[in-house]
Amino acid sequence: MTRARGGDELVPEYRWVLPSVLLGDGREDRRIRRSLRDWVVDIAMFLIACGITLLGLPEIQNEPEPLIAIEQVMGGLSCVAIWLRRRWPVGLALVTLTLSAYLELVGGASVVALFTVAVHRPFKISGPVTLLALITLVPYLFLRPQSDIGPLEWGLLLMALILTVYAWGIVIRARRQLIWSLRQRADIAAEEAKRLERERIAREMHDVLAHRISMLSLHAGALEFRPDAPAGEIAMAAGAIRTNAHLALQDLREVIGVLRHSRPGEGEPVDDTVPDRPQPTFADLPTLVEECRQAGMDVRLDLRADGVPEGLGRNLYRIVQEALTNARKHAGGAPVTVTVTGTRGKGLSAEVRNPLWSRRPLRLPGAKAGLIGLTERAELAGGTLEHGPTPEGEFVVRAWLPWPLETTLEDA
Structure with missing residues (x-):
């Protein structure tokens, strides 16, 4: 100074x-x-x-x-x-x-x-x-x-x-x-807003691409370990690889479009409205679990919440998505249990459990920033997140997010 x-x-x-x-x-x-x-x-x-x-x-x-x-x-x-x-x-x-x-x-x-x-x-x-x-x-x-x-x-x-x-x-x-x-x-507030927006985009891309790439690796690993599989299973795995690769490229293209839109070239008008790509909500959790099941994961979903606001549901979706990605990377083949409970006024809780052992571990490189990003996401939403092994030999990711009695415009 x-x-x-x-x-x-x-x-x-x-x-x-x-x-x-x-x-x-x-x-x-x-x-x-x-x-x-x-x-x-x-x-x-x-x-x-x-x-x-x-x-x-x-x-x-x-x-x-x-x-x-x-x-x-x-x-x-x-x-x-x-x-x-x-x-x-x-x-x-x-x-x-x-x-x-x-x-x-x-x-x-x-x-x-x-x-x-x-x-x-x-x-x-x-x-x-x-x-x-x-x-x-x-x-x-x-x-x-x-x-x-x-x-x-x-x-x-x-x-x-x-x-x-x-x-x-x-x-x-x-x-x-x-x-x-x-x-x-x-000026400082404007720079801080830009930094927060960049962090938000980076966090979203980490959550999305880590999920897609782990799905690609899972299907590619199945083809590697079972080269003599029936033609139908090989075609199904290849189709899943193609679909997830297409979705990953589409997500990446949309975020690059957002970045280009927020930084116009010389002589171009500045538009403050940055188009966001469609965001998942709480209602998309069953679709996420079903996608993981089609990839070969043993996932059990227990939903005991209803009427979750859009913003709150999006944060919960990303937390569960990253937890399933970590389970797929480090405990492939192990059964995973996803439990979501909550009521308005008391908060929304999510718990993802999986054994520490693995029959098909995925050897994916990572920056070990997924759980750190989840913790930051939960804290930004006013909640908490805990993760780690248990004495029973399981790895647990447990998150709690506040669910106020009155829904705000940001949550709606």
């Missing part, structure tokens, strides 16, 4: 580097590029300085000629120097404030310079500059006495003017920092 320019902190959780475009800060080693808004502001500041300078002309009419010439030259130069306020705000303020301790026509530029420092620099810099402005009032009051107002009243008036200008600059700086921090938070 880095600190903002000058050391001021913008957001409690983060410390940012303020962009020069936001605060208009310039550096001595690069040229400042003004936007249209910057040009308007700079012209306004220049006119304000010139206006205050012109108001001070009557005050020097009775001065000696050489002093009047010095006043006019320094007043003109100070007004022209306003165009350098973005590159050297502190230096301009120090010079003009020091000269304003005696010279009358430098006062307009010193006010603008003080305002610029208050906007562009943190308190540890702008505070001492403001203190210098207050200190320069002392010699000014003695060297430039007013005939129509006392020194005390005149000093209080000038002090109020300086503090008002400084407070105005502080308010503008705080507002710019707030806007900048809100933009940063919005």
Whole structure:
């Protein structure tokens, strides 16, 4: 993490580097590029300085000629120097404030310079500059006495003017920092949303492709171990391989289409509506179990729940699908029991059991991220997931998902 320019902190959780475009800060080693808004502001500041300078002309009419010439030259130069306020705000303020301790026509530029420092620099810099402005009032009051107002009243008036200008600059700086921090938070939220969407797509593809590929491996293994099988069984296994390969490619093609749709090319319109492929629901569990049975698995399904919302049922479907995929990979041929129970208001539970032994283990490579992904999916849904061997020699995946009394739009 880095600190903002000058050391001021913008957001409690983060410390940012303020962009020069936001605060208009310039550096001595690069040229400042003004936007249209910057040009308007700079012209306004220049006119304000010139206006205050012109108001001070009557005050020097009775001065000696050489002093009047010095006043006019320094007043003109100070007004022209306003165009350098973005590159050297502190230096301009120090010079003009020091000269304003005696010279009358430098006062307009010193006010603008003080305002610029208050906007562009943190308190540890702008505070001492403001203190210098207050200190320069002392010699000014003695060297430039007013005939129509006392020194005390005149000093209080000038002090109020300086503090008002400084407070105005502080308010503008705080507002710019707030806007900048809100933009940063919005950008972070957008990046977080993109990351979550990528994780969601990756999780869905892992669940789908792991299931399809394990089915392919199961049927291919059957052909490998039984090359002398009847022609009908070989044709059935080949058809199952072709079907699952087609479904896997179709799932992959749909997700790639989603990714391409969410990242349009140059010149293409951006559409925020990302088309999702059809998602399975709780009603598709019997179809999933029947598909596993046709592949040779011994799966028993016990459903004791009804009216499960779509979102909740989709999460449960993915958990059961991944659990069956793991059972097929590590305990092929062993009987698997799937038990689903739940009622509205108490939650929905799923338990997948299978013995640890295997007659036909599938030698499939894996990243060992399936159970981790299931745990993350359950936790994101507000539930829990447990998995591991039991003393009875079984491997159990047990999940619980909340099922509220009232169905929300996300669950519907």
